Amino acid sequence: MEDLSKIGASSIMHLPDDCLTIIFRALDCPTDRESFGLTCRRWLHIQNFNRRSLQFVCSFNILHPSSFLTKSLDVQTVHLHRLLRRFQHLESLSLCGCAELNDSGLTRLISYGSNLQNLNLDCCFKVTNYGLSLVASGCHLLTTISLYRCLGITDEGLDTLATACLSLKYVNLSYCSKISDKGLKALTQRCRQLQAVNISHCESISGVGFKGCSKSLTYVEAESCKLNLEGVTGIISGGGIEYLDVSCLSWSPLGDPLHGISFSSSLKILNFRMCRTVANSSIIAIAMGCKLLEEWNLALCHEVRISGWQAVGYYCQNLKKLHVNRCRNLNDNGLQALRDGCKSLSILYMNGCVHVTPFALEVFKSHRANVCIKEVEVMCISPYFPFR
Amino acid sequence: MAQEASSSTSSKTISLKTGDGEIFEIEASAAKQMKTVQRLIDDLGDDITIPLHNVFSKELPKIIEYYKKDITGEITKDFEAEFVKDLNDDEVKVLFLAANYLDANKLFEFLSQNIADRLESKSVEYVRKYFGVENDFTPEEESKLREERAWSFRGIKEDE
Numbered sequence: 255m256e257d258l259s260k261i262g263a264s265s266i267m268h269l270p271d272d273c274l275t276i277i278f279r280a281l282d283c284p285t286d287r288e289s290f291g292l293t294c295r296r297w298l299h300i301q302n303f304n305r306r307s308l309q310f311v312c313s314f315n316i317l318h319p320s321s322f323l324t325k326s327l328d329v330q331t332v333h334l335h336r337l338l339r340r341f342q343h344l345e346s347l348s349l350c351g352c353a354e355l356n357d358s359g360l361t362r363l364i365s366y367g368s369n370l371q372n373l374n375l376d377c378c379f380k381v382t383n384y385g386l387s388l389v390a391s392g393c394h395l396l397t398t399i400s401l402y403r404c405l406g407i408t409d410e411g412l413d414t415l416a417t418a419c420l421s422l423k424y425v426n427l428s429y430c431s432k433i434s435d436k437g438l439k440a441l442t443q444r445c446r447q448l449q450a451v452n453i454s455h456c457e458s459i460s461g462v463g464f465k466g467c468s469k470s471l472t473y474v475e476a477e478s479c480k481l482n483l484e485g486v487t488g489i490i491s492g493g494g495i496e497y498l499d500v501s502c503l504s505w506s507p508l509g510d511p512l513h514g515i516s517f518s519s520s521l522k523i524l525n526f527r528m529c530r531t532v533a534n535s536s537i538i539a540i541a542m543g544c545k546l547l548e549e550w551n552l553a554l555c556h557e558v559r560i561s562g563w564q565a566v567g568y569y570c571q572n573l574k575k576l577h578v579n580r581c582r583n584l585n586d587n588g589l590q591a592l593r594d595g596c597k598s599l600s601i602l603y604m605n606g607c608v609h610v611t612p613f614a615l616e617v618f619k620s621h622r623a624n625v626c627i628k629e630v631e632v633m634c635i636s637p638y639f640p641f642r
Numbered sequence: 643m644a645q646e647a648s649s650s651t652s653s654k655t656i657s658l659k660t661g662d663g664e665i666f667e668i669e670a671s672a673a674k675q676m677k678t679v680q681r682l683i684d685d686l687g688d689d690i691t692i693p694l695h696n697v698f699s700k701e702l703p704k705i706i707e708y709y710k711k712d713i714t715g716e717i718t719k720d721f722e723a724e725f726v727k728d729l730n731d732d733e734v735k736v737l738f739l740a741a742n743y744l745d746a747n748k749l750f751e752f753l754s755q756n757i758a759d760r761l762e763s764k765s766v767e768y769v770r771k772y773f774g775v776e777n778d779f780t781p782e783e784e785s786k787l788r789e790e791r792a793w794s795f796r797g798i799k800e801d802e
Binding site for chain 1: 735738739742750751754755757758759761762763764765766769770773774775776777778779784786787788790791792793794
């Protein structure tokens, strides 16, 4: 009788890689996958082949005393080179926080980045247009890229990226102060599957770069931006937008541009928090025009007055969640208008409204017992997080 | 011991002969789940005894037991837990190899999950012993690999 245990022990390793991969993929814990990789070359090869995501540790290098001494040696680049050469089938790569990483660190993406779909370069302050061109050369399947605070990137770099990575869907450009409408236009014109864009705190963008964007664009974050009317019109020009965050809109001497939003019939979620100067007339226009609106954050929108609240109450029949925190000009009459309208309302976020009396609040509660009143101020009302 | 497969109308049974000469019966619908067996049936016909040279009398009954439950749709988490409960590491390995030979996909994947579970949180040396592999890294290579391990996060949402 054969020694079955001996056969069992050695013969598993005679199976082809795809069989061993099935065992490997059944391992949940990354530590276990590391252990397998350390047993022998065969398992290392399987581990390397199967690694789909990598998050490169960067932060500790900045604070380490020795980093002040090294002048030319770019330690992070060397490390990243080795890891990218080892894991050639990555789909997700995060270099978030690698503030010292140079463009040269991205060189290996040319050879090994062909499967990459998600790339996070948040706070990679030293990455420039050249680095982005390396990404463009190697990663044609890219769908998500995050460039938060990539201060070195300009319109030219974004253009190069957009020309090569036509499948881009989720692009985060927040705090990219050098990107203007020109770069944004290149992105929206070339990438016709674009779904979500974040231009928060981009001081050089007015929004006009969105003009002619694809209908696939459903999500735009534009917090603390200097949008103008043409820009707002551009944002909604695709016809598909459902989520728009223009909170903390910068004041413009040309007046409030947000009434342009009223022409969007697809909008569902609107964040106007801290848009202190949004005109009452804009609110009326939007309430009338955006019939599908389900959530509207009007916290600190002090210019909204009784006719504005009446319009919200009367026209926003699909509104489920409304935020009116600290609205200076919401008084008892305004609250009554909301009470008598907004038939789909389920949550009202309200606190700090100095002109709403406790009595009016009690009347509201008795008439609308099914509306939950939450005394919290919510800044972010995003339905999902596309750039993570 | 079993008789030769008789022609029946509703549930046709197939005879399987193991590498050590024993014969077992299995329903035709269960045999279908083992692609190797099905191929042999297609080639040799379903009236003769199908020879399985690489599967032995120790493990075939267990495999048949699994697929008996599968064709009636009764495979539950409890059944699977019970199925592997009393098996030692070597028995699982042998079953695993047999499932591969028989091209019995469902059982193969179930057993690979079980092997992975048995190796959960085990040391590198333990895993080496389990698979019967030697450490073929040079000391420099090994220290390089351990160093590289420190350069990447095991992030919260990491899926490899």
